[in-house]
Amino acid sequence: MSLMVTGATLIDGVREHPIAGHAVWIEDGRIKAILSEGEVGAVEAARHIDARGKFLIPGLMNANVHLLGDARLEILARYGERFDELILEAAQVALKNGLTTVFDTWGPRRFLMSVRDKINQGTAIGSRIFCAGNIVGFDGPFSPDFYPKAAAVASPAFVSRINAIWTENVGRHLMWRTPEQVATEVRSYISRGIDFLKYGSNDHFPGSFLAFSEQVQAAIVAEARRAGLTAQAHTMSVEGLRVAIEAGSDLIQHANITGPAAIPAETLALMAKRQVGAVIFTVTECGLEWLATQASEQVRTSWRCMDINARNLIGSGAPLLFANDGGLFAPELSSDRAHTDFWNAICGDRGGGMYNLAEGHFSWFVAMEEKGCAPLQMLRAATCNIARAYGKDQELGTLEPGKIADMLILERNPLERAANYRSIATIIKNGEVVDTASLPTKPIFTAPMEIAPDEEARHIGFFSGATFPLCPSCRARCL
Amino acid sequence: MSLMVTGATLIDGVREHPIAGHAVWIEDGRIKAILSEGEVGAVEAARHIDARGKFLIPGLMNANVHLLGDARLEILARYGERFDELILEAAQVALKNGLTTVFDTWGPRRFLMSVRDKINQGTAIGSRIFCAGNIVGFDGPFSPDFYPKAAAVASPAFVSRINAIWTENVGRHLMWRTPEQVATEVRSYISRGIDFLKYGSNDHFPGSFLAFSEQVQAAIVAEARRAGLTAQAHTMSVEGLRVAIEAGSDLIQHANITGPAAIPAETLALMAKRQVGAVIFTVTECGLEWLATQASEQVRTSWRCMDINARNLIGSGAPLLFANDGGLFAPELSSDRAHTDFWNAICGDRGGGMYNLAEGHFSWFVAMEEKGCAPLQMLRAATCNIARAYGKDQELGTLEPGKIADMLILERNPLERAANYRSIATIIKNGEVVDTASLPTKPIFTAPMEIAPDEEARHIGFFSGATFPLCPSCRARCL
Amino acid sequence: MSLMVTGATLIDGVREHPIAGHAVWIEDGRIKAILSEGEVGAVEAARHIDARGKFLIPGLMNANVHLLGDARLEILARYGERFDELILEAAQVALKNGLTTVFDTWGPRRFLMSVRDKINQGTAIGSRIFCAGNIVGFDGPFSPDFYPKAAAVASPAFVSRINAIWTENVGRHLMWRTPEQVATEVRSYISRGIDFLKYGSNDHFPGSFLAFSEQVQAAIVAEARRAGLTAQAHTMSVEGLRVAIEAGSDLIQHANITGPAAIPAETLALMAKRQVGAVIFTVTECGLEWLATQASEQVRTSWRCMDINARNLIGSGAPLLFANDGGLFAPELSSDRAHTDFWNAICGDRGGGMYNLAEGHFSWFVAMEEKGCAPLQMLRAATCNIARAYGKDQELGTLEPGKIADMLILERNPLERAANYRSIATIIKNGEVVDTASLPTKPIFTAPMEIAPDEEARHIGFFSGATFPLCPSCRARCL
Amino acid sequence: MSLMVTGATLIDGVREHPIAGHAVWIEDGRIKAILSEGEVGAVEAARHIDARGKFLIPGLMNANVHLLGDARLEILARYGERFDELILEAAQVALKNGLTTVFDTWGPRRFLMSVRDKINQGTAIGSRIFCAGNIVGFDGPFSPDFYPKAAAVASPAFVSRINAIWTENVGRHLMWRTPEQVATEVRSYISRGIDFLKYGSNDHFPGSFLAFSEQVQAAIVAEARRAGLTAQAHTMSVEGLRVAIEAGSDLIQHANITGPAAIPAETLALMAKRQVGAVIFTVTECGLEWLATQASEQVRTSWRCMDINARNLIGSGAPLLFANDGGLFAPELSSDRAHTDFWNAICGDRGGGMYNLAEGHFSWFVAMEEKGCAPLQMLRAATCNIARAYGKDQELGTLEPGKIADMLILERNPLERAANYRSIATIIKNGEVVDTASLPTKPIFTAPMEIAPDEEARHIGFFSGATFPLCPSCRARCL
Secondary structure (H helix, E strand, C coil): CEEEEECCEECCCCCCCCECCEEEEEECCEEEEEEEHHHHCCCCCCEEEECCCCEEEECEEEEEECCCCCCCHHHHHHCCCCHHHHHHHHHHHHHHCCEEEEEECCCCHHHHHHHHHHHHHCCCCCCEEEECCCCECCCCCCCCCCCCCHHHHCCHHHHHHHHHHHHCCCCHHHHHCCHHHHHHHHHHHHCCCCCCEEEECECCCCCCCECCCHHHHHHHHHHHHHCCCCEEEECCCHHHHHHHHHCCCCEEECCCCCCCCCCCHHHHHHHHHHCCEEEECCCCHHHHHHHCCCCCHHHHHHHHHHHHHHHHHHCCCCCEEECCCEECCCHHHHCCHHHHHHHHHHHCCCCCCCCECCCHHHHHHHHHHHCCCCHHHHHHHCCHHHHHHCCCCCCCCCCCCCCECCEEEECCCCCCCHHHHHCEEEEEECCEECCHHHCCCCCCCCCCCCCCCHHHHCCCCCCCHHHCCCCHHHHHHHC | CEEEEECCEECCCCCCCCECCEEEEEECCEEEEEEEHHHHCCCCCCEEEECCCCEEEECEEEEEECCCCCCCHHHHHHCCCCHHHHHHHHHHHHHHCCEEEEEECCCCHHHHHHHHHHHHHCCCCCCEEEECCCCECCCCCCCCCCCHHHHHCCCHHHHHHHHHHHHCCCCHHHHHCCHHHHHHHHHHHHCCCCCCEEEECECCCCCCCECCCHHHHHHHHHHHHHCCCCEEEECCCHHHHHHHHHCCCCEEECCCCCCCCCCCHHHHHHHHHHCCEEEECCCCHHHHHHHCCCCCHHHHHHHHHHHHHHHHHHCCCCCEEECCCEECCCHHHHCCHHHHHHHHHHHCCCCCCCCECCCHHHHHHHHHHHCCCCHHHHHHHCCHHHHHHCCCCCCCCCCCCCCECCEEEECCCCCCCHHHHHCEEEEEECCEECCHHHCCCCCCCCCCCCCCCHHHHCCCCCCCHHHCCCCHHHHHHHC | CEEEEECCEECCCCCCCCECCEEEEEECCEEEEEEEHHHHCCCCCCEEEECCCCEEEECEEEEEECCCCCCCHHHHHHCCCCHHHHHHHHHHHHHHCCEEEEEECCCCHHHHHHHHHHHHHCCCCCCEEEECCCCECCCCCCCCCCCHHHHHCCCHHHHHHHHHHHHCCCCHHHHHCCHHHHHHHHHHHHCCCCCCEEEECECCCCCCCECCCHHHHHHHHHHHHHCCCCEEEECCCHHHHHHHHHCCCCEEECCCCCCCCCCCHHHHHHHHHHCCEEEECCCCHHHHHHHCCCCCHHHHHHHHHHHHHHHHHHCCCCCEEECCCEECCCHHHHCCHHHHHHHHHHHCCCCCCCCECCCHHHHHHHHHHHCCCCHHHHHHHCCHHHHHHCCCCCCCCCCCCCCECCEEEECCCCCCCHHHHHCEEEEEECCEECCHHHCCCCCCCCCCCCCCCHHHHCCCCCCCHHHCCCCHHHHHHHC | CEEEEECCEECCCCCCCCECCEEEEEECCEEEEEEEHHHHCCCCCCEEEECCCCEEEECEEEEEECCCCCCCHHHHHHCCCCHHHHHHHHHHHHHHCCEEEEEECCCCHHHHHHHHHHHHHCCCCCCEEEECCCCECCCCCCCCCCCHHHHHCCCHHHHHHHHHHHHCCCCHHHHHCCHHHHHHHHHHHHCCCCCCEEEECECCCCCCCECCCHHHHHHHHHHHHHCCCCEEEECCCHHHHHHHHHCCCCEEECCCCCCCCCCCHHHHHHHHHHCCEEEECCCCHHHHHHHCCCCCHHHHHHHHHHHHHHHHHHCCCCCEEECCCEECCCHHHHCCHHHHHHHHHHHCCCCCCCCECCCHHHHHHHHHHHCCCCHHHHHHHCCHHHHHHCCCCCCCCCCCCCCECCEEEECCCCCCCHHHHHCEEEEEECCEECCHHHCCCCCCCCCCCCCCCHHHHCCCCCCCHHHCCCCHHHHHHHC
């Protein structure tokens, strides 16, 4: 099928400036050519889109999502045989919001690959998925790396089953092994069909430890290279970051998160020199202001460093990458006031915010604009930089002839104002216009919660006088 | 349809001795007549069962089951919309093992009533169910009364929804109320269609507290009476037991469990005088012996008192009732060694044991025989005594003309040896032979666990050196 | 020694109105006579106090203190052999603030009696102490009744030793016993020399359970009567209150605390009819307003009921008693912002507040004034009503000839404004002027915390990225 | 003062074989000369010890003790101002059992240095102490590195004070820092007067993480070198071990503990090449056999690897060092059956065992003998190897003229049978005979527990029916 998009201002991700008066000709899912107005008439396209006054940009990408990000006990028990449905719903929410490609950096490999393949084969619709499966060195959802309390409640057999699905043979136990032993396990894991490799340079909690020595990290990266995959590291501290770069990582997840210390200049220089992809997680000014009023001095310091790092990375020369751990969450969680209050405060007037797969990229653009990031640098951070860091730039990331036809038509100019990224008129993926109204096709997390029958809705929960403050030492009991 | 059972020795639950040479004639689900051999020829029955050399007894009953007894977080999350399937499976396992009627004394009212009604209407097969719904004064599965840790892991909305399903308006908050206020709520709860009323005289954990004053208990019992229902109490201490009897309870759940103190003679006498149904939970000698080697002195004392109470109740004159909290459990739980080791030790050579819906009644007969309970007293404890205590003796509990035709044909004489109850040849419920081979029709908890794919099965869990004893104070950390 | 106080307006607790122009003549620690101005000259007193323009009232009493109220693990470990020092310090702080008599209703019997006796013998100075030792039915500090987490941290031998010191033979295990068995243990406990008996009608946490049946409660009260002691109950719910009254309790601790339900009119009437002492715990309006903005609906409801009950008790005809669980707390606790923020909000501009042994009575008068309690009713609630409820009114509670000479000279009229109770000029106990400047003689909890050496003061605590919110499900981990 | 020890077989730690017929002449605390029998007569010594038939060896050393090893909440609260007394008691117990020098590798610096100095100045008696203070990178007793639950029970101010005493400026927060920043803090810590430097290469729990990158470790070691101190690392994994060696550590604490993986041959070779001191923690065969019956496969694997590593290190060429985390423990802990059962099983017929400061070295010799370690290699592991690894071999570790006169006279030959180390006849430290009968001079942990008064001793603890197994799901609640 062929498609011709005419009249739009073209922001192709390659040129330093937008160009007007050109059309994009799409054939068989790829960009056949960029035509001048005069050339359009000579082409017979099955469908025409008149985009006069609008703006055409490459499809957006997210360098770090978790399509099955809500890995809490009640969710994994409830949807034990339906993980693929949850993953597909998330991929559809992503696509509906302009993300034509997403990189899943932690999740259940078997189910992620299954949905990935269905979308690639055209038997399901959704954002294009590339996935890593497990983070090498991390253990499963019901381990100390994620929700350790689950193991105190669930049966050992269930805990073990879930952890095995996520972890397979590349979990935390590798930390006890030599470089050669780790390499052998990683090779076996890669052979199962993942798209890229992710490992922990730092641990997940508290984040200050190193999961692997530099020598082990180098061995892991070498295995990815041998298989033709990119390698990336999860880092949380200045040393975790430095070691991962020196070990050869292609990109760094949340490079700007380094706890209560800022990235040293030498490390910034090294990232630029090696052109390591620097994923930035960020929040807007209003969020930072609110955070400054919260929590302990150490937490505040960490948020401040996260911002300083982001600003320094903008000017560092390292390629920036947009990502946000984007995922969907069960309505029981996403409607819980303990969460909504927090996220509303962080994200300002728009709900959802930072880690919301449907919203986070829009917030990110606004936040980076506030920090002084140049408009084109931002666009590239969410398109061609990601494609390049993941080794997918032959096919994706810019509007160039020969590339896969993933693009967005925006009502307003995104280079003028970051908020304009929200003005999506049309989404084209694989050369086809996406029917966004139909997505997600089977709402689960995006469906409303069931209403309880009347006799249950009137339930009064138990009340404990222990919550009724009696004296300082009784309070001490409850604190 | 009509059915004629001939040739069996008849143990009808009424006569003090078995009688031979009689047939039981069943019509339209009820016992039409007990015929002498000579009379049989005059009747034309659609079906004949030749039970020569065998023994015919009333269908067994269990005065305390929890058809949805595995109310842990992972189960309620996984089967959130399928509680009825779990309940039906349990009712079928009960029936398959000779329990033609069960009394569910704690569970989700709405779902229990739904399965009860389907079985009564003949649209599903299973043991006949009478149910109480919630125990008045107890809160839901994710409350301090059952699995409080679940509330630390699950989302508040889910915790609340589950607790509301079990508790509705008769939860723990009633303990803060006056007798009149409690009565009003109980009346409303009864009106939803439960078969009998159960309330807590003692709390669930630790079991030594009183949930309601005697005056509140009397008000609760009065509401049951007003609605024509029987009332029963959950008791755990000698005072909880005494107060419940004085408040007018018709039967007492686990009357022999009174913690580390034995029931006083006056209380035993009162039970006999008022003919309060005394439910006995018990274990065999081999289990008691093993228990004597375990745990603290206080726990051992409690088990000893439980046995002393059972023996004293046998001779007290109070009607004994068989029950065992029988339920089914997910294979992840029932195959967990922490459980199986315990139950195998308690129950001797046969797996399953005391609280197993499929097995517990057989163990119970053996245990009571060991304590010197007379054979007929045992039979009645599992049949007509239960029917009478629950006010169902017009219809159930003995083999008498006019009663519903629930009965078992045994290969061997149960009055000779308690173990002979296991020799079930044929189960007749509602006058129809049960096709036990087909039960349960849809195995869930009785189905085997799924096999993991190879790459998951080889998973090595995380290992913490913290479990590796280094020094006494490090050990203190872990103890 | 003799002492003459002249010139003060006399508020003796007996007359309905203050009288002027009288002197109080004290001999050998007792009030010898109330003299008219003319009579004073005839008496030769060793010491004269000119109290012109001032106000003379009976010494204040507190019907519920815990002289060793900070029973947390770190305190009991630190002061393991010095409990008497902590108790004495508290008794001195009480005396210094106008409380000439206090009733300790929960604490380590052996140590309390030791300090009590020293003060009575004159070898130590402090508020006059009457003590109950343990609350019958409650277990020790490291039990579920108080700080259960301590048992997870401390060595079993230490946990057991502490619980034994507080509990001896009248702990929670009595709930498993019959009325006769409980009575026997209580009799033995009384014989060790306590001044009055306290038992739990409700449990401590959650407070909605009954600890003892009415029959057991009656047996406990009967033992107190037999020994000539008063009996009191700890109640937390409307039924716990009613049962305790019917069982014969002389006074009720925190009668106005009944959880989320208000005391029914019948119970109020019964309290008046039997003249049961109604201890009221209360907070000022500003505290109630702040509370209304906090916590859950159920907690708010409970605070509201606490206020409604207090107001209803004022007009009920039952004798009101002042008390507040007053105690001292280690500076580590009393300076902890989690506490100070709470108590400052509750208690308005004055620190300390409700449960502070040094301050709480002053707040109480203000709060009761706000609720419309008559000035003389308030005075009596803190003097003669307490004496009468505890059976000490032959000796204490009013300014009458023959009574022990405990009294306060105030600068301003307490009947005019409740805040004037703070204007203490002179404290007389046992007929002697208290040297308040010297109290406490050996500050422990009232001493400042030690200053750390410089290298320790600059310590930076560990920081966990886990407190650094990354995504909603990570947050779920930490909530 | 001078002392002459004559007649003993001399095992001086230098020669490969014992020599007979020599005397040791001690003057002013040092070995003046080793004399032949003929030379003895020419010397006038103040005191003579006739050691005919006995064996003279250098004083034993322990390369890893924690003189204040029981750092649990109840202990630190109880002895908050008396840490020096506990440390001194431990130093005296060590000396009494033949350890003339101990190296404290984790404890409260300020108190350890104070006791160290008193012993060195002769104002207190005890084993010679060298101390590191904190382990760089580890946090205090009430942190996740040791007893995290304490922080949930104790007041924040107390938690913080204790953690500051142990940690000062070199705690876990350094993991967030760059190499330069860490070096600066370490320099400042060294300047306070510690004897050697210890840091974490691995974390404490779970032990598989790296605390510092190789570059940070090298910076830490460089600071020790600059100050003339030795540097050592705490390692727990094969990579933690390798990185520490490559970073330049002089000795490795518990080199043979590497979790469930054995040390690779290359790492063993590197240890030998660099002559890195290899501390070995070990247990006897009977302990290993018992352990093989316990716990999970992973724990068993770890114990097996610990043994394999020990055997491989014996033949590796690296200098072996004896150590055992030796400490004293409060009687509440050391008499707790949960501990004693474990340690008795591990240590065979002698109580105390592996981590007991008084006993552990004797067990260690037996265990190493079982593994085939040569007698002289064992002796050196507990004497001159330790001295050399800590840079103290100019003064300590062998019986050579000029060295400090620390030595033991044994009844039986330790080179014949390892058990003979127990046969201590005389302990000489600093040239003086130790009066072992007087040690410890002020027993605290070695004193018996106080006896409770009768009324407390008869205390019956609370009993929870929750420990009374009712049904599988109730059991699930408690597991």
